[in-house]
Amino acid sequence: MSLPWIMVILVLSVLVVAQGLTLIGLITRIEPLLARAEAHLMAPDLTPAQGTSLPEVDLYAADGTVTRPSAWAGHPRLLLFATAFCPSCDQLLDGLRTTSLAPDLPVTLIAGEDSATILRDGTLPTWLDIRHDIDSELADRMGVDRTPLAVLLDEDNRVRSTFVPHAVEDLFRAAEPVAAH
Structure with missing residues (x-):
């Protein structure tokens, strides 16, 4: 050649x-x-749908105290369904660990007992209320079929909106119009 x-x-x-x-x-x-x-x-259509009422189930804190969702009535709240075992949740939770911001309304992370135990390692912000239920009863009764999933509740514990958060900013953006009321 x-x-x-x-x-x-x-x-x-x-x-x-x-x-x-x-x-x-x-x-x-x-x-x-x-x-x-x-x-x-x-x-896809996300569940729970707008207007769905929050069912009454026992939700446990790290110290074993029990809260029922009816205690939240009167104040909007953001529920974040997440697990310690999904990559998308890990990415969102890592963002929560590094943020210096706090939302203007209460945020409650709902997880199964095993995930909640792992997530209560002290690295998540203190404004994030971590609760677990037995056998994922709340998620099952609300039709939650994916994680992470955020559910914005109104003052009457009805679903205002449901969305899949990809970043911490998504959570704060969803909380802004509610907190402004």
């Missing part, structure tokens, strides 16, 4: 590698935008 052909092959190889690296860089940059667009366009 002559030197000119070797040079042509070498130049073409360099161009192919450069194009591949450029494409990888582009995909890496637009991946978050594509994920949000997909979530927005292909969003």
